Structure formats: structure tokens, C-alpha cells
Amino acid sequence: MTRILHVLDHSLPLHSGYAFRTRAILTAQQRAGLDVRAVTSVRHQASLPAGASVEPVEVHDGLTFHRTMETVSGPPGLREWRDIGALARATEATCAIWKPDILHAHSPCLDGLAALRVGRKLGLPVLYEIRAFWEDAAVGNGTGSEGSAKYWLTRQMENRAVAGAAAVAVICEGLRQDLIARGFPGEKIMVSPNGVDMEMFGSPIPADPIRAQALGLDGKTVIGFIGSFYPYEGLDDLIAAMPLLLARNPEIRLLLVGGGPAEDVLRSQAENSPAAHAIRFVGRVPHNEVEHYYSLIDILAYPRKAMRLTETVTPLKPLEAMAQGRLVAASNVGGHRELITDGITGTLFAPDDPKAMADALAKLAAAPETWDERRAIARAFVAEERNWERNVQRYQPIYQRMLDNRAERRVFSAA
Structure with missing residues (x-):
């Protein structure tokens, strides 16, 4: 049974569109016969209500989530770099005990960069999924401005995550066309649209x-x-x-x-x-x-x-x-x-x-x-x-291609 470790910003029991899409994907993949787990970043704990407790491993709605138990601090830039490091360490620790075949990282780009760090170290292929460009989400939320230094830096980090991943998924054609306009090959980018359970x-x-x-x-x-x-x-x-x-x-x-x-x-x-x-x-x-x-x-x-x-x-x-x-x-x-x-x-x-x-x-x-x-x-x-049972089938040929490429690299290395 293929094991997929999802690398996330946050998850259940938090309620958000992000958490609900994640639940839908993981639940539908379990029904399809995949073995799935997830690891969340330090931002999960930061989003919980004051006083809420967090366990290293939690189960919600039949799904298993491993938590990054570290905390990070520092000025902007350094804090995000430490965030990536903490999530990478938690992901690597989860891989040591659970042995996934594929890392499936979900935006923001910090998660993608953490997964890539682990993937390179352990020889695991990485699928990076973008639900929105982090820099544009900040503008929409009123926490950033288009054209600022922070906007430019975040965009460069996003490009780095896309370039390093074995495959990229986006939730709509608009995001796909934006990445193609940046110079990324269209055949690398699949659309995994929003769906409904x-x-x-x-x-x-x-x-x-x-x-x-x-x-x-x-x-x-x-x-x-x-x-x-x-x-x-x-x-x-x-x-x-x-x-x-x-x-x-x-x-x-x-x-x-x-x-x-x-x-x-x-x-x-x-x-x-x-x-x-x-x-x-x-x-x-x-x-x-x-x-x-x-x-x-x-x-x-x-x-x-x-x-x-x-x-x-x-x-x-x-x-x-x-x-x-x-x-x-x-x-x-x-x-x-x-x-x-x-x-x-x-x-x-x-x-x-x-x-x-x-x-x-x-x-x-x-x-x-x-x-x-x-x-x-x-x-x-x-x-x-837009039924999730159908939507998750879009991942399967991408996963298989990644596994085949990994097997070919192993044969080549052995030779």
C-alpha cells in the first residue's frame, strides 16, 4: 500500500477552508486504498485557542496528524527560516517512524521548502500543491502590499519550491497559467480543483x-x-x-x-x-x-x-x-x-x-x-x-510517475 505523508500548515481540529480541503483529500485517499498521514507546522499551534493542548500525534475524524512541537521566534525572514527548519525536522522524524513513499506538501511555500529539504535528504519525491500564492493572499487579507520587498521575497520562495518539486498541483487553471507565465513547464503542473464531500x-x-x-x-x-x-x-x-x-x-x-x-x-x-x-x-x-x-x-x-x-x-x-x-x-x-x-x-x-x-x-x-x-x-x-471521490483520482498517475522515477534512479545508482 502506497504511503503518502502530507506536509501542512494546519489541520483539524481547526476549522478553515484549508483544513476542510485537507480532510476531504485525506479521507478520499483513504477510501481509495492509500495509506495517509500528515504533519503540521508550528503555525498550527499558533492558531489554536489560548490554553489548548497539543499532543505529538493526534487523530481527528479518523485521520492521523503529527505535530511540530517546536516554537519559533525572531524577526521577519529569520522566523520563516526557523519555521522551515522546525517543520523539516518534524517531517524527517515522522518519516523515520512511518516510512512514507511520497511527500505531498501543501502551500504556503514554507511547507514546500521544508518537504524538499527532507525529500533531498531521504531520497523521497515531493509533490507540492498550491492553494493560493502566499504573497497574494497577504495582499487580500490586508497584511501585505503588492510590489513590496516582502511580496517579492515570498514570490521567489514560491518559485524555488515549484522548481524543486518533482510535480506541482494547483487548485485551478488560473494558478496553473500564472506558473506557466513564470516559465515553468505546463506538463509539470496538474490541476486538482476544489471539491465537495x-x-x-x-x-x-x-x-x-x-x-x-x-x-x-x-x-x-x-x-x-x-x-x-x-x-x-x-x-x-x-x-x-x-x-x-x-x-x-x-x-x-x-x-x-x-x-x-x-x-x-x-x-x-x-x-x-x-x-x-x-x-x-x-x-x-x-x-x-x-x-x-x-x-x-x-x-x-x-x-x-x-x-x-x-x-x-x-x-x-x-x-x-x-x-x-x-x-x-x-x-x-x-x-x-x-x-x-x-x-x-x-x-x-x-x-x-x-x-x-x-x-x-x-x-x-x-x-x-x-x-x-x-x-x-x-x-x-x-x-x-467536483466530487472528492473523483477529484483524488487525479493524483494517482502523478504519484505513480514519481514512484517510477524514484525506482529508475535507484536502479541507475545501483548500476
Whole structure:
């Protein structure tokens, strides 16, 4: 049985899109007959709630995670270098006791560089998977700026990880084309798109009438967002569109579920909006309760702003919404165009434009006779094209090629 050791930034029990994609990949690979484990970086512990304990080896949802138990500090640059070293040591220690055949590292590039260090030492092939370019994610999160020295340095580290890996995976075609434009060969780069675990999201539950009544949503057309509140998500534009929507349909309500860096600003904007009475904030909810909120929403809106991050990276949430049988409307940026065919699996509107958003949402809300067909088509797309059971099959020929190349090198060395 082939053993795959995944090298990660963080994992369960933390809840994030990153952790959920990891869980989906590892779970589907186990079902496919692979033996999988993972090792996480020092950033996993740093992200845990204060006082939370960490064990060297933990099992969550039937998956085994080895932890980097070191802590690192120092000024920027030196801290990241120490981070790579700590993760490399933890990965090498895990390899000593578990003997993997392949290292599958996931972005950020620090993880890729740590895996490459171990791979060179132990003769293990490395697949490096990029979910977003770290430098662009920092710009989107408001913690970096394009063109800065930090941005340039991070990009060089990313290029080094890509160059050193035996193969590279990216979550969408936008990232693949960006790497090809940098000069990397296209045949080295595979696309492993975001997907949905249909066992988890594929059986929508009925709307909860008590919850709907408590939120004042009973009998209303509900537009919603479920996810993290980052500035690049464009939720400020969605709130700005609400007065225009109410002018077209007074029975529309907006439900925002989640939290994040932009939450306080968004709450203040909503409180000062003429549409304040029609906007509901729920806050963060446990992952096992998310489907109850999906059940209350008619149209999931994803108004991401136009920028490098959103043009090159596909989000996971629209796919989960489609699997839940919800209508999807999203801004017309590259990451959304890889998921949504306008007028068929969803609705696209101009980014950074509250009026265009309001027009598109009002038009969709006014045509309930089209909803059932649209929902069915979108759900079938996810089940057939973005089901994790199918997605993980894309890795198999890459893994096999890496193993064959490793075997050839061993024969050559022996000769």
C-alpha cells in the first residue's frame, strides 16, 4: 500500500477552508486504498485557542496528524527560516517512524521548502500543491502590499519550491497559467480543483422553521453569505446593494454567517444602512450547524472584489452551496468563472459594483419558477465534476510517475 505523508500548515481540529480541503483529500485517499498521514507546522499551534493542548500525534475524524512541537521566534525572514527548519525536522522524524513513499506538501511555500529539504535528504519525491500564492493572499487579507520587498521575497520562495518539486498541483487553471507565465513547464503542473464531500454536503436538510422565525426570515426571500469575513470577499458591496434590493423587493433579507477581520467594519456599515432592519449577522457557528443556515438561504452571494487573489484562485464555498441545492450568484472574477456558468449553474455580476449586484440578485429573486432547474443542474455539476471521490483520482498517475522515477534512479545508482 502506497504511503503518502502530507506536509501542512494546519489541520483539524481547526476549522478553515484549508483544513476542510485537507480532510476531504485525506479521507478520499483513504477510501481509495492509500495509506495517509500528515504533519503540521508550528503555525498550527499558533492558531489554536489560548490554553489548548497539543499532543505529538493526534487523530481527528479518523485521520492521523503529527505535530511540530517546536516554537519559533525572531524577526521577519529569520522566523520563516526557523519555521522551515522546525517543520523539516518534524517531517524527517515522522518519516523515520512511518516510512512514507511520497511527500505531498501543501502551500504556503514554507511547507514546500521544508518537504524538499527532507525529500533531498531521504531520497523521497515531493509533490507540492498550491492553494493560493502566499504573497497574494497577504495582499487580500490586508497584511501585505503588492510590489513590496516582502511580496517579492515570498514570490521567489514560491518559485524555488515549484522548481524543486518533482510535480506541482494547483487548485485551478488560473494558478496553473500564472506558473506557466513564470516559465515553468505546463506538463509539470496538474490541476486538482476544489471539491465537495457529497456524503457531508450532498443531502440538504429541510429549512428550520424555528430558526427562521427567530431570525425574522419566515416567508422572506433570503440572500446569504457563509464564510470568512475578509475585505476581498466584497461583503461591503453586498451590504451597499441592500437598499437597492429592498427598493425592488421589500421582502428580501440578508443573512451573514461567519466572522473575520472585516466583521466589525461590516457590522458598523450595516447598522448605519437604511437597510439595517433587513440585515442579520449570526456570527461564527460550529461546522456541524452550518447546514442549518444553508437551509434558510435561497441565494448564496459571493461578491468577491477583482484582484490577483480572486482572479487566480477558486473558492470552495460556492461548490458547497451548489451541493446543498442552493442558488449561487457571484462576482465575475476568474476564480468564480471556473466554477460558474452564467445563467446555467449560477449567476455572475460585475465585481465592485453594488448596483450591478443588486440588479442581478433582484432579477434572480423575481424568477422563482427557474430555481428548481437551476439548482438541479448546479448540484449535478458538483456531484459529477467536483466530487472528492473523483477529484483524488487525479493524483494517482502523478504519484505513480514519481514512484517510477524514484525506482529508475535507484536502479541507475545501483548500476
